[in-house]
Amino acid sequence: MKMGLSLAQGLILLVTAATMLATSQAADTIVVGGSENWRFGFNYTDWALKQGPIFVNDKLVFKYDPPSETTPPHNVYLLPNLGSFIKCDFKGAKLLANATQGSGSGFEYTLMKMWRPLYFASSEGNGADCKEGMMKFFVVPLPRW
Ligand SMILES: *[C@@H]1O[C@H](CO)[C@@H](O)[C@H](O)[C@H]1NC(C)=O
Numbered sequence: 025m026k027m028g029l030s031l032a033q034g035l036i037l038l039v040t041a042a043t044m045l046a047t048s049q050a051a052d053t054i055v056v057g058g059s060e061n062w063r064f065g066f067n068y069t070d071w072a073l074k075q076g077p078i079f080v081n082d083k084l085v086f087k088y089d090p091p092s093e094t095t096p097p098h099n100v101y102l103l104p105n106l107g108s109f110i111k112c113d114f115k116g117a118k119l120l121a122n123a124t125q126g127s128g129s130g131f132e133y134t135l136m137k138m139w140r141p142l143y144f145a146s147s148e149g150n151g152a153d154c155k156e157g158m159m160k161f162f163v164v165p166l167p168r169w
């Protein structure tokens with residue numbers, strides 16, 4: 025049995041380790057709204073602006089309590105385009121997380137595609153979450169070099 029590693033084997037190990045390190049550092053987990061979580065009346069457009077660039081493979085976490093006597097329901101939709109985003113029009117929107125899926129550690133959404141804008145909003149209260157509650161924002165995932 026041959027002991028030790030050849031230079032080539034050593035290099036491959038090194039590159040693999042470096043790649044794993046780079047990959048593990050390459051994704052951030054971002055709680056939407058920070059300590060405000062996902063709630064009515066917080067300006068998520070402003071939050072997204074201040075958050076700065078968001079990269080492909082990053083994870084957005086939406087945290088909100090399930091509805092109760094004291095807690096109104098929220099959800100997470102992906103809106104089809106800028107027009108529907110501006111108008112809070114949920115026609116053709118895709119439900120990502122219902123009213124109960126934001127509890128506990130929250131609902132996690134990985135940003136898979138770069139450059140394509142993603143429009144997020146809550147539709148609850150017949151659209152009031154989105155219209156009056158400011159529960160909408162968009163991100164454009166950037167490539168990470
Ligand atoms: C939310 O924040 C954005 C960006 O800072 C700002 O342009 C907008 O006026 C704010 N909306 C409200 C309703 O305050």
Ligand SMILES: *[C@@H]1O[C@H](CO)[C@@H](O)[C@H](O)[C@H]1NC(C)=O
Binds near residue numbers: 124125
């Ligand atoms: C939300 O989705 C979960 C998982 O699919 C399901 O078990 C639950 O009944 C749904 N809740 C509501 C309020 O629709």
